[in-house]
Amino acid sequence: MSIEILDPGALTLVQDAHGRPGWRHVGVPVGGAADAWSARLANRLVGNDDDAALLEMTLHGATLRFDAPALVALTGGLDARLGGFPVRRGVSVRVHAGATLSVGGGDGLRGYLAVAGGIDVPEVLGSRGTDLRTGFGGHEGRALRAGDRLTVGAADVVGRRRWRAAREAGPIRILPGPHADAVPVAALEDAEWVVGSEADRTGVRLDGSRMTVGVREVPSMGLPLGAIQVPGDGRPIVMLADRPVTGGYAVPAVVIGADVGRVAQLRPGDGLTFGSVSLQEALEADRRAAEELAAIELLGEPDDDELSWVGSLD
Amino acid sequence: MAQSVARTLGQLPPISGVVPGRASVLVEFDPATSTEGEVRSLLERALVRRSEGEVAGRQRTIPVVYGGERGPDLEEVAGHLGMTADEVVAHHATVELEVLFCGFASGFAYLGDLPAELRVPRLATPRTRTPSGSVAIADGMTGIYPADLPGGWPVIGWTPIRLFDADRVPPTYLLPGDRVRFRAVSGADAAGFAGRPEDW
Numbered sequence: 001m002s003i004e005i006l007d008p009g010a011l012t013l014v015q016d017a018h019g020r021p022g023w024r025h026v027g028v029p030v031g032g033a034a035d036a037w038s039a040r041l042a043n044r045l046v047g048n049d050d051d052a053a054l055l056e057m058t059l060h061g062a063t064l065r066f067d068a069p070a071l072v073a074l075t076g077g078l079d080a081r082l083g084g085f086p087v088r089r090g091v092s093v094r095v096h097a098g099a100t101l102s103v104g105g106g107d108g109l110r111g112y113l114a115v116a117g118g119i120d121v122p123e124v125l126g127s128r129g130t131d132l133r134t135g136f137g138g139h140e141g142r143a144l145r146a147g148d149r150l151t152v153g154a155a156d157v158v159g160r161r162r163w164r165a166a167r168e169a170g171p172i173r174i175l176p177g178p179h180a181d182a183v184p185v186a187a188l189e190d191a192e193w194v195v196g197s198e199a200d201r202t203g204v205r206l207d208g209s210r211m212t213v214g215v216r217e218v219p220s221m222g223l224p225l226g227a228i229q230v231p232g233d234g235r236p237i238v239m240l241a242d243r244p245v246t247g248g249y250a251v252p253a254v255v256i257g258a259d260v261g262r263v264a265q266l267r268p269g270d271g272l273t274f275g276s277v278s279l280q281e282a283l284e285a286d287r288r289a290a291e292e293l294a295a296i297e298l299l300g301e302p303d304d305d306e307l308s309w310v311g312s313l314d
Numbered sequence: 315m316a317q318s319v320a321r322t323l324g325q326l327p328p329i330s331g332v333v334p335g336r337a338s339v340l341v342e343f344d345p346a347t348s349t350e351g352e353v354r355s356l357l358e359r360a361l362v363r364r365s366e367g368e369v370a371g372r373q374r375t376i377p378v379v380y381g382g383e384r385g386p387d388l389e390e391v392a393g394h395l396g397m398t399a400d401e402v403v404a405h406h407a408t409v410e411l412e413v414l415f416c417g418f419a420s421g422f423a424y425l426g427d428l429p430a431e432l433r434v435p436r437l438a439t440p441r442t443r444t445p446s447g448s449v450a451i452a453d454g455m456t457g458i459y460p461a462d463l464p465g466g467w468p469v470i471g472w473t474p475i476r477l478f479d480a481d482r483v484p485p486t487y488l489l490p491g492d493r494v495r496f497r498a499v500s501g502a503d504a505a506g507f508a509g510r511p512e513d514w
Binding site: 021022023024025026027028029124125131133134135136137141178219220221222223224244245246247248279282283286287 | 331335416
């Protein structure tokens with residue numbers, strides 16, 4: 001079966017949850033889903049492996065059509081309608097052949113749509129994700145365009161599933177980074193930050209305050225996921241999936257793994273605060289995020305949910 | 315040094331990621347399964363072993379067409395350094411550089427260190443597009459753009475060879491630790507080097 005892109009909206013990409021972390025020593029960014037946790041959840045809801053390729057849709061406008069029946073799940077920060085009916089996030093739904101899914105509304109920046117069987121694109125350097133900067137991986141190494149057709153892999157027939165947990169809220173949790181002495185972390189915690197207009201898959205630049213930077217540039221160093229870089233202008237940048245593998249600005253703090261996906265869901269203009277945690281608390285948050293990911297219940301066997309189909313029969 | 319440390323560390327099981335930097339190595343591990351102390355002692359032992367058997371980087375030669383349309387900043391660089399364009403080329407094509415680390419984009423290698431007489435600042439206004447193959451200098455280093463990318467480094471030349479190919483393993487012609495020299499070639503000769511080098 002295949003999916004046709006009728007409109008890619010602001011930005012729609014083929015991604016997977018893990019990206020390609022093994023080639024950073026030659027400059028290849030990790031990439032992968034910006035909110036990898038939501039990508040994993042979407043895959044689990046349709047019975048895929050966590051790392052199956054899926055669609056990452058941004059903000060609004062994406063519209064797609066299924067040419068055959070499929071089991072799909074939407075997660076992350078966007079809402080969608082299927083043949084006119086609202087699609088609940090965190091629940092897998094069956095779609096009819098010819099059904100159209102259109103994305104609009106929601107409270108976050110990115111939505112993840114998994115299809116049972118996964119998007120069938122070749123693995124490049126260990127990932128099916130799209131590297132936009134250099135142009136490889138994903139679908140022809142680029143963002144999706146109207147008219148693109150994506151093949152979906154073969155899938156076992158599985159029952160519908162529902163996620164029944166809530167995602168962590170509250171301040172974005174941070175650990176001290178390598179330059180915590182040169183740029184005191186307290187300055188991050190004391191301010192009310194606002195997501196600036198420069199918020200993409202590389203990173204999220206923050207407004208609302210300024211940090212005093214004791215060190216303007218540092219020898220380029222490897223950037224872990226969630227590194228908070230502070231350039232000379234004092235506006236912190238939280239580095240996300242497409243961050244360059246090395247960077248030359250001070251890193252006073254790093255967002256913990258469990259919260260990076262939450263940062264990736266912030267829209268320009270959204271507010272956020274930071275709160276320091278201990279390594280033990282960060283590990284505990286990781287455990288809790290893994291538990292929340294597993295909080296999935298089966299809604300019935302494949303044959304007894306005939307009424308669950310959504311979409312048009314045209 | 316960073317890159318040979320990285321090479322050694324990449325072999326150690328609890329370590330999930332190693333990224334060489336200019337004067338550091340980022341080492342990633344899962345703190346749920348290993349403690350910082352365990353990884354630290356592993357690193358210390360690995361560093362001792364490394365100094366016993368240093369692996370030498372490979373020798374690489376990169377053909378470069380200096381100046382002209384594809385090296386638009388050569389004259390300005392020469393002016394800044396108080397040299398003629400030919401003198402800049404002669405200097406640049408003589409030094410042996412090392413791949414210190416990678417970053418910015420897939421296959422972008424930072425080659426250094428350039429001698430003091432070849433040190434220039436970045437462009438006042440970065441370009442939105444620096445063409446693939448552009449050979450540029452700044453920050454005491456040379457960089458070669460492996461794809462069309464935005465860039466703030468003055469471009470002094472262009473190489474016809476392909477430096478990044480996602481369909482190959484490894485995907486880059488230059489690896490951290492490699493020793494690199496540049497060879498000035500004419501525009502007419504450049505076509506002979508087009509594509510992927512034979513010693514990839």
